[in-house]
Amino acid sequence: xxxxxxxxxxxxxxxxxxxxWIRERVQERIASPVLKRMHGTGGISIPDADxxxxxxxxxxxxxxxxxxxxxxxxxxxxxxxxKGSSSPDWLDRNFAGEACxxxxxxxxxxxxxxxxxxxxxxxxxxxxxLQESGTASEDANLEERNLSxxxxxTVSAEELSEAARDAAERYPDKRLLxxxxxxxxxxxxxxxxxLKSDEELxxxxxxxxxxxxxxxxxxxxxxxxxxxxxxxxxxxxxxxEELGGKTVFxxxxxxxxxxxxxxxxxxxxxxxxxLRHPALTEVPWATSATGGRRTIRAGTVTAHExxxxxxxxxxxxxxxx
Numbered sequence: 001x002x003x004x005x006x007x008x009x010x011x012x013x014x015x016x017x018x019x020x021w022i023r024e025r026v027q028e029r030i031a032s033p034v035l036k037r038m039h040g041t042g043g044i045s046i047p048d049a050d051x052x053x054x055x056x057x058x059x060x061x062x063x064x065x066x067x068x069x070x071x072x073x074x075x076x077x078x079x080x081x082x083k084g085s086s087s088p089d090w091l092d093r094n095f096a097g098e099a100c101x102x103x104x105x106x107x108x109x110x111x112x113x114x115x116x117x118x119x120x121x122x123x124x125x126x127x128x129x130l131q132e133s134g135t136a137s138e139d140a141n142l143e144e145r146n147l148s149x150x151x152x153x154t155v156s157a158e159e160l161s162e163a164a165r166d167a168a169e170r171y172p173d174k175r176l177l178x179x180x181x182x183x184x185x186x187x188x189x190x191x192x193x194x195l196k197s198d199e200e201l202x203x204x205x206x207x208x209x210x211x212x213x214x215x216x217x218x219x220x221x222x223x224x225x226x227x228x229x230x231x232x233x234x235x236x237x238x239x240x241e242e243l244g245g246k247t248v249f250x251x252x253x254x255x256x257x258x259x260x261x262x263x264x265x266x267x268x269x270x271x272x273x274x275l276r277h278p279a280l281t282e283v284p285w286a287t288s289a290t291g292g293r294r295t296i297r298a299g300t301v302t303a304h305e306x307x308x309x310x311x312x313x314x315x316x317x318x319x320x321x
Contacts, residue, residue: 020209020212023212023266026264026266027261027266027268027272027275028272030264031261031264031266032272032274032275034263035261035264035275035276035277038276039276039277039278039281040276041083041276042081043080043082043083043093043281044080044081044082044083045083046094047094047103050246051247051248051287052176052244052245052246052247052293052294052296053175053176053178053240053245053246053247053248054175054177054178054247054248054250055180055236055239055247055248055249055250056177056179056180056250056251056252057183057232057233057236057249057250057251058108058109058180058182058183058251058252058253059183059184059225059251059252059253059254059255060183060251060254060255060283060284061254061255061279061282061283062079062251062254062282062283062284063279063282064183064222064225064229064254064255065229065249065251065283065286066284067226068226068229068230069229069230069233069286073237073288074286074288075287075288076286076287077284077285077286078285079282079283079284080250080283081281081282081283082251082252082254082280082281082282082283084252084253084281085253085254085271085272085273085274085276085280086253086271086272086273086274087109087111087112087252087253087271088111088114088115089253089274090252091111091112091115091116091252092115092116094116095115095119095120096116096119097119098116099119100119100120100121100301101120101121101298101300101301102121102175102297102298102299103120103174103175103177104120104121104124104167104171104174104175104176104177105120105122105123105177105179106126106163106164106167106176106177106178106179107123107124107125107126107127107160107179108126108127108154108155108159108160108181109127109179109252110127110128110311110314110315110318111315112125113125113128113306113311114311117303117304118301118302118303118304119301120177120301120302121174121301121302122167122171122174122302123302123304124163125304125306126155126159126160126163127153127155127314128306128307128310128311128314150185150186150203150317150318151186151188151203153314153317153318154181154186154188154318155181156188156189157180157182157193157232157234157236158235160178160179160181160235161178161235161236161238161239164176164178164243165239165242165243168242168243172294173294173295173296173297174296174299175294175296176243178236178239179252180232180235182231182232183226183228183229183231183232184228185203185205185206185224185225185228186203186206187201187202187205187224187227187228188201188228188231189227189228189230189231189232190227190230190231191230191231191234192230192231192234193231193234193235194231195231204216205220205224205225206270207221207225207255207256207257207258207269208269208270209269211257211258211269212258218258221257222257225255233249236249237288240288241290244290244291244292244294245289245290245291245292245293245294246287246288246289246293247288247289247290249285249286249287250283250284251283251284253271253280253281254271254279254280254281254283255271255279255280256268256269256270256271256275256277256279256280257269259277261275
């Protein structure tokens with residue numbers, strides 16, 4: 001008890017002048033428990049749901065999907081509740097400790113290896129594979145353009161789609177979970193599926209600290225995210241056609257763009273862990289079927305070997321830790 005009080009006192013002394021630190025503590029200690037009691041912690045179970053291909057658009061709110069993509073092109077559409085308000089929450093509550101031997105996961109999200117590295121028949125950790133081969137972002141030509149670390153560290157939708165096609169060929173009797181990084185910032189894509197030029201990129205269009213500090217306009221962030229969503233969906237919809245079977249387009253979590261965390265009198269930004277707010281937990285569930293269903297066979301799970309230092313560095317580059 002004395003040690004805990006000493007630690008807390010030291011933390012307050014070091015950070016009491018930092019408004020971001022204060023906000024995070026109020027959000028963690030007050031808003032999170034209150035909203036959890038109001039909205040619960042349940043949600044759709046991804047392993048138990050019916051799909052052949054699950055295309056996950058990172059940080060895609062249901063209302064954003066409906067606005068930017070619409071629902072008319074799908075065989076069915078509904079909103080579902082995600083088990084997570086962030087990628088690590090979603091991975092932990094759906095896959096950690098589970099043996100999903102019928103699923104091959106192709107991911108651009110570095111949290112996957114840390115949270116659920118031994119949960120799948122195979123984990124294709126594309127960002128790490130590209131990094132190890134020395135070709136990270138080569139197709140997108142990001143490294144040569146001297147862009148920021150966060151952009152150069154972002155796996156493009158083209159790169160991930162190519163890895164998913166390869167995985168589908170190698171594992172024709174497995175379900176395929178493809179976790180894109182977009183529309184999550186940085187917003188690198190245009191609605192037609194092309195990448196933004198150096199002149200078009202604006203890294204300030206982020207729902208975290210820039211929006212919280214009023215350095216950017218909410219509508220501008222919303223539009224940038226919508227463009228990034230249209231960008232990834234251009235590639236996701238094409239991939240679904242090629243893969244065949246029953247494809248579900250969904251998200252791991254949504255994004256807060258300054259919504260009030262009622263009844264707590266504060267606004268929320270980005271996607272904090274363990275924060276149960278509808279803007280974070282209401283996600284799309286859009287279904288399309290092409291051709292016949294695949295015959296899925298269960299298999300063993302494989303422990304994915306990852307470099308923990310590399311994972312930590314990657315998360316720092318992307319602004320997570």
